[in-house]
Amino acid sequence: MIIYKQFTFDAAHYLPNVSESHKCRKIHGHTYHLTLFFEGEIALDKGWIIDFSEIKNIVNPVLDLIDHQFLNEVEGLENPTCELMAVWLWDKIKPQITQLKRVELKETPTSGAIYEGISI
Known part of the structure; x- marks a missing residue:
């Protein structure tokens, strides 16, 4: 089974490796909007893969670093x-x-990235 938990955070940045005329250089x-997906077997004693509260308790301190x-x-x-x-989020959350x-x-709303793999 796969479950998910969604989060939002706000942050500013610029992209240093684009041309000076690129709008994202400013x-x-x-x-x-962050959606994390988790896969596993349902623990019969609890009825879930992982407690959503446990996910939140681990992810929120990571998001505090960037929010x-x-x-x-x-x-x-x-x-x-x-x-x-x-990838950075994966590296911070996957070990935990x-x-x-x-x-x-x-x-x-129309642009994003999906990562499902080994850290680079």
Whole structure:
């Protein structure tokens, strides 16, 4: 079975590796929408894969590192593209919740990244 938990956070950034004329070269912000997917067997004694409260208690401190922050100043996010942020989130959460299967991060309602793999 696969379950999911959704979160939102706000942050500002710029993309340092694009041309000077690219609009994302300037500081701007997003309200990010994060969906985390978890896969596992249902524990018959509890009736769930993992407690949603446990997920929240682990993920919220990670999001506190980036919520309302300037992402370019966050260690490991010097080039905070949506793709690299999804990997960064995976790297922070997967060691604590082994059932993590997928990170889906949207920086706009129509643009985002999905990561399901080994850290780069």
